[in-house]
Amino acid sequence: MDSEATWNSRSPPGRHTRRRISQFARWSDIVIPSLLQPFLDFQKATLSGRVELPNPPPLTTCTCGKGHTIQVTLVHWDKFENTTLHVCECNPATTQLVARGFFPCAPLRPSMAFRLNLLELITLQGRNGAPNITAWAETLVQFLGKRRFLVPFQDSLRRRLANAVHWYQVLDCRAQAIVTDAIAEASDMPLDSTPTHEPTPTAQAAPDAATTTSGSIPALPGADVTNQDPRSPSADAVPPSAPSRSDAPPQTSGPGVRTRPSAYLRGCCPLCFGGNRANLLHSLFVTLQSFADVLACLDANFQQKRRMCPHDAEFNTPNTRFISPEAVQAMAAKVEEARATPPPAPSKSKGKGKATKSDLGLRVPESILNDCEQTFLAAQEKVTKVSKNFYADTGLMALLCRHDRVLWLANITTPGERQHYALALIDEFFRHLPPDWNVGLLYDVACHLERSVEKWNFLPDISDRISWAVSVFHAYGHQWACQLVYHPRKCKGFGLSDGEGCERFWSSIRGLIASLRVSGHYRRLFVLNTQVMHLQMASNHRLGLWLARRYRATQKRFDGASTRFEKCGIGEDDLRAQWELQIETQLKKSPRQSKNAADKAIADVLADREKTKEITSEIIELRRDQLAAQMENELQHDQFQADIDMLEHALTQTKARLKTMEKALGVGGREQLKRLIGNPYLRARMNARALKARLRSKVIDYKFQRTQLERAYRNQILQEKDHVQTKASIHRSEKGIAAIINKYNTLVEEMASLQRARRASKKTVLPRLVDAKTIFRLDVDELLWQEDPGLGEEDCEELPRWLGDDNVREGIIAMLERDRCREEGERLDTECAAMQQWLADELRAIQCAFGRAGADTALAYQLQGRMDDLRELNRSWAHSLSKM
Numbered sequence: 001m002d003s004e005a006t007w008n009s010r011s012p013p014g015r016h017t018r019r020r021i022s023q024f025a026r027w028s029d030i031v032i033p034s035l036l037q038p039f040l041d042f043q044k045a046t047l048s049g050r051v052e053l054p055n056p057p058p059l060t061t062c063t064c065g066k067g068h069t070i071q072v073t074l075v076h077w078d079k080f081e082n083t084t085l086h087v088c089e090c091n092p093a094t095t096q097l098v099a100r101g102f103f104p105c106a107p108l109r110p111s112m113a114f115r116l117n118l119l120e121l122i123t124l125q126g127r128n129g130a131p132n133i134t135a136w137a138e139t140l141v142q143f144l145g146k147r148r149f150l151v152p153f154q155d156s157l158r159r160r161l162a163n164a165v166h167w168y169q170v171l172d173c174r175a176q177a178i179v180t181d182a183i184a185e186a187s188d189m190p191l192d193s194t195p196t197h198e199p200t201p202t203a204q205a206a207p208d209a210a211t212t213t214s215g216s217i218p219a220l221p222g223a224d225v226t227n228q229d230p231r232s233p234s235a236d237a238v239p240p241s242a243p244s245r246s247d248a249p250p251q252t253s254g255p256g257v258r259t260r261p262s263a264y265l266r267g268c269c270p271l272c273f274g275g276n277r278a279n280l281l282h283s284l285f286v287t288l289q290s291f292a293d294v295l296a297c298l299d300a301n302f303q304q305k306r307r308m309c310p311h312d313a314e315f316n317t318p319n320t321r322f323i324s325p326e327a328v329q330a331m332a333a334k335v336e337e338a339r340a341t342p343p344p345a346p347s348k349s350k351g352k353g354k355a356t357k358s359d360l361g362l363r364v365p366e367s368i369l370n371d372c373e374q375t376f377l378a379a380q381e382k383v384t385k386v387s388k389n390f391y392a393d394t395g396l397m398a399l400l401c402r403h404d405r406v407l408w409l410a411n412i413t414t415p416g417e418r419q420h421y422a423l424a425l426i427d428e429f430f431r432h433l434p435p436d437w438n439v440g441l442l443y444d445v446a447c448h449l450e451r452s453v454e455k456w457n458f459l460p461d462i463s464d465r466i467s468w469a470v471s472v473f474h475a476y477g478h479q480w481a482c483q484l485v486y487h488p489r490k491c492k493g494f495g496l497s498d499g500e501g502c503e504r505f506w507s508s509i510r511g512l513i514a515s516l517r518v519s520g521h522y523r524r525l526f527v528l529n530t531q532v533m534h535l536q537m538a539s540n541h542r543l544g545l546w547l548a549r550r551y552r553a554t555q556k557r558f559d560g561a562s563t564r565f566e567k568c569g570i571g572e573d574d575l576r577a578q579w580e581l582q583i584e585t586q587l588k589k590s591p592r593q594s595k596n597a598a599d600k601a602i603a604d605v606l607a608d609r610e611k612t613k614e615i616t617s618e619i620i621e622l623r624r625d626q627l628a629a630q631m632e633n634e635l636q637h638d639q640f641q642a643d644i645d646m647l648e649h650a651l652t653q654t655k656a657r658l659k660t661m662e663k664a665l666g667v668g669g670r671e672q673l674k675r676l677i678g679n680p681y682l683r684a685r686m687n688a689r690a691l692k693a694r695l696r697s698k699v700i701d702y703k704f705q706r707t708q709l710e711r712a713y714r715n716q717i718l719q720e721k722d723h724v725q726t727k728a729s730i731h732r733s734e735k736g737i738a739a740i741i742n743k744y745n746t747l748v749e750e751m752a753s754l755q756r757a758r759r760a761s762k763k764t765v766l767p768r769l770v771d772a773k774t775i776f777r778l779d780v781d782e783l784l785w786q787e788d789p790g791l792g793e794e795d796c797e798e799l800p801r802w803l804g805d806d807n808v809r810e811g812i813i814a815m816l817e818r819d820r821c822r823e824e825g826e827r828l829d830t831e832c833a834a835m836q837q838w839l840a841d842e843l844r845a846i847q848c849a850f851g852r853a854g855a856d857t858a859l860a861y862q863l864q865g866r867m868d869d870l871r872e873l874n875r876s877w878a879h880s881l882s883k884m
Contacts (some may be wrong), residue, residue, distance in 0.1 A: 024105060024313035030169055031094050031107045038098045040858035041115070046101065048154050048865070049117045053311045057099050067091070072312035073138070073152050074102055076115045077121075080149050103168045105160035112153060112160050117848060119168040122161075127534040130511035131527075133162040166523070169530060170315075179862045184263055187845035207432075208623040230382040245788050247784045262432035266838060268536070269405045271543060271831040274838025278830045280493070280823065291493040292440030294433075295827075296426065297401040298445060299471075299502030299864055300417045302395035303513055304528075310518025317529045362451055365437040365587060366479045373448050392520065396528070398426040402547065403538065406532045411525065422449060422456055430462045438634065440467040440491075442499025444474035447486050467491070471499030486581050490816055497825035509537060525538045538871055543835065544880030551828050558821035561814045568811030575811045580854035582802040582812070612658065615651045619644055680754055688747040688767055695740045695770070741772045770777055835877060842870055 029600040045053055074081040087093040094104050097113045104110030122136050137158035141151050153160065157237040235380035260266075261273035269639065278293045362369070386394035408428055410421045422443065443449055453463050470478060470486040478486065488494040509531055516524045568575075626640035748767050754760050801808045846867050853860040 015499070020311040020450040022316070026107045027167055028313070028315045031092075032167065032174060034092070035094060035098050035171055036175055037180065037858065038095050040178075040862065042099060043175075044100055044858045044861040049120065053101060057096070057509065061857070070109055070111075070112055072097070072104075073112045073113060075118065076145075077115060077118045079146075080144065090782060102165050103171075106162045108438045112157075112164075114164045114168075115167070119165055120172075122165055122174075123169055124180055127531055131515050137161050149819055170526070173526075173530060174318055175862075179859065179866065180267075180319065181861060182863070183842075183845050183849045183854070183866070185236070187263070187841075188850035190593075206457065218591050230790055232421055233373075240251045258432075260434065260436045261437075265407070265432045266841075268407050269401045269403055270835055270838035271403055271547070272401045272405075272834070273831065274841070275834025276837070278827065280826045280830070291438060293437045295440040295442070295494065295497045295499075296407065296429065297402070297442040297497075297499040297501050297652070298397065298472060299393055299506075300397040300412065300421050301502075301506045302412070302417075304509070305386055305391045305517060306393040306519065306524050307517055309520065312522050312534070315522055315526075317526050319533075320525070320529050321406055322411060322529070323424055323533050325411070326388065327428060328410055328424045331427065332418070335423065335456070335458060336417075338458060342742065362454060363485045363587070364482055366449060368479045368587075369451055371479050372445065372482050381860065385417065386415055388415050393524065395423040397425060398502050398505060399429060400501040400505060402497045403539075403543065404504050405536055406505060409528065419449060419452055419458075421798065423453075426466070427459065427462070430465070438465045438470065440494055440497075442469045442471045442488060442494070442497065444471050446470045447478065447482050449763055467493060469494050469499065473498070473500055473503075481587050484586060491821060492819070495820055495827050496550075496557070497824075505535075512597055536735065541876045544877030547832060547835075548880045550824070550884060552822045554821050554828065556643075558818060558825070560819035561821060564810060564814035565818060566809045566816065570811045572805060572815060574810065575815045576799075578802040578808050579812050579815070581800060585800065585802075612651065612654050614648055615654065619647050619651070622647070646738075656768060684747050684751045685752065685767075688744060688751065691740060691744040691747065692770075695737065695744060698737050698740060738772055741770050745769050833880070839870060839874060839877075846870070 042053075043049070068085050068489070069084050069086050070093060070094065072083055072085055074083055081826065085093050085096055087096070092108075093110055094107060097104050098116075102113035103116055103119055104111045106112070116440055122133075125136075126132075139654065140161075141157060144801050145151055217738070218455055260276070265273040271296045280291055281294075393411055393413055394415060395417075397410040397412055397417075399407045399409075405545055408425050412418075413422060426439075426441065433439070436559055447470065450466075450468045452468075457463075459466075465853070468486065469488040469491045470482070472488055475483050475487045484490060488499060512527060512531060516527060519527070531672060565572075622640055622644050626644070629640065748769055751760070755766065757763060803809075846863055849863050850860065853863060
C-alpha cells in the first residue's frame with residue numbers, strides 16, 4: 001500500500017534485487033504449481049510422512065538429449081546424504097526431490113534439499129513459539145558436527161534453510177487450498193443457503209453425516225439441536241405476550257440473496273456462523289427491539305510493525321484473512337469525502353432507550369464523548385503512535401468473533417489509529433452476512449466510533465444493524481455516564497462477552513514481532529495468515545470445552561445473582577424503573593457557569609411572568625366564549641373546553657418553573673428584578689449554584705465508578721495492566737472533583753468579598769464552603785448533600801432510591817447480571833445447535849467431494865484425512881459436552 005508506493009518512488013532496484021525478484025516469480029508461478037501433484041502423491045504414499053516410501057522412485061535418466069547431472073546434498077535430521085540427479089526441462093530437479101520426500105533450496109539448480117518431515121517440524125515450532133531459522137541452522141550444524149559429519153555450505157546453510165522452509169510452507173498452504181476448494185465446490189450450496197440435496201454416495205466408505213452427529217454431541221440444557229428452524233419461538237420459552245422472532249424484519253428472499261453466512265465465515269467459526277439465525281427470545285423480550293445475532297470485537301495493535309526495507313516480490317496467499325488494500329483505500333477516500341462536507345442534520349429517531357440524547361441523536365451527551373476521546377489515544381486519529389520515517393507497515397487491526405477466532409485483518413500503514421480501518425473491516429463483515437442479521441460490536445472506543453458513524457453517515461446501509469459496546473477492561477477508563485450506556489454488562493443482548501478477544505490474539509502472536517519487523521511486506525502477510533490458520537485449527541478441539549466451561553460459569557453467576565436479587569426484597573419492575581431513572585438522571589447535562597447566568601435567569605423569570613399573564617387572559621377569554629356558545633352548539637362547547645384544559649396544563653407548568661427560578665434567585669418583585677440585572681453578587685450566586693450541581697453529579701459518578709472497581713477487585717477479573725489504567729481513571733476523576741471544589745470555594749469567597757464591599761445585603765446568607773478533605777469519604781451526612789440556604793432551595797426535595805437506598809443499588813446490579821446470564825445461556829444453546837449443524841454440513845460436503853474425486857487417489861486421501869479430523873472433532877466435542 002503506502003509502503004509499496006514509497007519504494008516504487010525511489011531509485012530502480014539493483015541487480016541483486018532484480019535477481020531475487022526473478023527467482024521469487026519462478027518459485028511462485030512455475031515451480032510451486034508443478035510440485036502440487038507430486039507433493040500430494042508423496043503424502044498419500046507415506047501416509048503424511050508416517051512411513052517411508054515403499055518403493056522410492058529410481059533416479060531417472062534424460063531421454064530428450066538436453067539433460068545434465070547435478071550434485072545435491074540431502075539433509076536429514078540426523079545425517080547428510082549426497083546424491084546425483086539427472087535433470088532436464090522435462091524432468092526438473094525439484095519434482096524429483098519432492099517425489100523422494102525432500103524439498104530443494106533453489107528452483108533450478110539446488111545444491112541442498114531438506115527432508116519434508118524436518119521442514120514440517122521447523123514450521124510447527126515456529127507457529128507454536130518464536131520462529132528462528134538462524135537457531136535451527138546453528139543447531140543442525142552443531143548436532144551433525146558432533147557426529148563427525150562434514151557440513152557443506154556451513155556459512156550459507158541458514159539462507160538455504162530459510163528459503164526451503166518458506167517455499168515449503170507456500171506449497172503446503174496451496175495444497176491445503178486445493179482440498180478446501182474441492183470440498184467447497186462439491187458442497188453444492190449456491191448462495192450459501194441451507195442444502196436440501198441428499199448426500200451423494202461416497203467412496204472409501206465415508207460415514208453418513210446424519211448418523212455421525214445425531215446423538216453424538218449432547219445438547220446443552222435447553223438447546224434445540226433438531227433440524228427445525230430455531231427462529232420458531234417455543235411456547236414455554238417466554239410469556240405468550242412476549243414478541244416473537246416473527247416480529248423482526250422478515251428475511252429477504254429471492255435469487256441472489258444470501259440466507260446464511262458465507263462459506264468463508266462458516267469456516268472461520270462454526271459456533272457463530274455454522275447454524276441458522278440465533279434464537280435469542282429472552283433478549284428480544286427484554287429489549288423490545290432488534291438484537292445482535294452475532295458478537296464481534298475490534299482492536300488495533302501497533303507492535304506488529306515492519307521496518308522500511310526493500311520490497312519483496314508480490315505473491316497472493318490463498319484464503320487470506322487480510323482485506324484488500326484497495327478496500328481500505330476506498331473506505332479511506334469515502335471517509336475523507338464525507339468529512340469534507342457538512343454533516344447531515346441530526347436524526348431524532350436514532351437515539352436508543354430513554355437516555356438523554358446528544359445533538360446527533362446519540363445516547364450520551366457530547367461533553368461526555370469528548371472526555372472519553374481525550375482519555376483514549378485510540379480515539380485521537382492525529383496522534384502518532386509509530387513513526388513513518390522508520391516503519392512502512394505500522395500495525396494491524398483485527399476483527400474477531402466472541403470465540404477469539406479471527407475473521408479479518410487489516411494492515412495499518414498510517415502513523416495513528418484511523419477510523420477507516422475499523423469501518424473497512426465492518427463493511428467487509430456485513431458483505432458476508434444475510435441482510436437481516438444484526439451484529440454487536442465491542443471496541444475500546446465504541447462510543448467515539450458510533451458518534452462518527454452517525455455524524456458523517458459512514459455506513460448508511462448497515463448502521464441500524466449494529467449495536468455498540470465498549471470492551472470490558474477498557475470500559476473502566478471511560479466516563480461513568482459512558483459506562484452506563486456502553487458497558488457490555490449493562491448493554492442488553494451482549495451476555496457475558498467481554499470483547500477482549502483481540503488482546504488475547506495479540507498475546508498469541510507476540511512471538512512474531514521480532515522476526516516480522518525486518519521481513520518483507522508480502523512475507524509478513526503470509527506468515528500472519530498461516531499463524532492465524534494454525535491458531536484456528538488448534539482451537540477447534542477446544543470449542544466444546546469452551547462451551548462447557550462457559551455454561552458452568554454462567555450457571556454459577558446466575559445462581560449468585562439470583563440469591564442477591566431475592567435478598568434485596570424489591571420487585572423486578574421497581575428495579576427496572578429505578579435503573580431507567582438512574583440512566584436518565586446521570587446522562588443529563590450538568591449546568592455550566594456563565595458570565596450572564598444571573599441576567600439570563602432574571603430575563604427568564606420576567607418572560608415567564610408575562611407568559612403567565614397571557615395564558616391567564618386567554619383562559620378568561622375562552623371561558624367567556626364557551627359560556628356564550630353553551631346554549632347554541634354543544635360540539636363547539638366541548639372544543640372550547642379542550643382548549644381550556646390544554647392552557648391550564650401549560651399554566652401549571654409555567655408557574656412551577658417560575659417558582660423554581662425565583663427560589664434560585666432569592667428575590668421577588670418585578671422592579672427589584674430589573675434593578676438586579678448585571679449584579680455581580682447574583683451572577684456569582686448563580687454560577688456557584690451551577691458548580692455545586694456539577695460537583696454533586698461528579699461525586700455520584702465517582703461513587704458508582706469506585707464501587708464497580710471494588711467489585712472487580714473482589715472478583716479478580718482485572719489484570720495488572722488494566723489495574724493501572726483503572727486506577728489512573730479514578731485518579732483523574734478525583735482531580736476533576738478537586739478542581740470543581742476549588743472553583744466553588746473561590747466563588748463563595750468572592751461573594752463574601754462583595755458582601756463586605758456592601759454590594760450585597762448584610763442579611764444575605766452566604767453559601768457554605770466545601771471541604772475537599774472529607775468529600776471523598778462519600779459520607780451520607782456530608783454537607784454537600786444538605787440544602788444550602790445561601791444558594792436557595794433545592795429543585796429536588798427527595799434523594800432518589802437508586803442513589804440513597806443500598807438495597808435498590810444492589811438489586812439493580814443483581815438484576816442486570818441475571819439478564820446477562822440469561823442472554824448468555826440462550827446464546828450458548830444456539831451455538832451448541834450451530835456446532836452440530838456445521839459438523840453435519842461439513843461431513844455432507846466431504847461426502848460429495850469423495851464422489852467427485854473419481855480416480856484422483858491423492859485427493860481422495862486428503863479428503864479421508866479431513867473426514868478423520870471431523871470424526872475426531874466430533875468425539876472431542878461430545879466428550880466435553882457430556883460432562884455438563
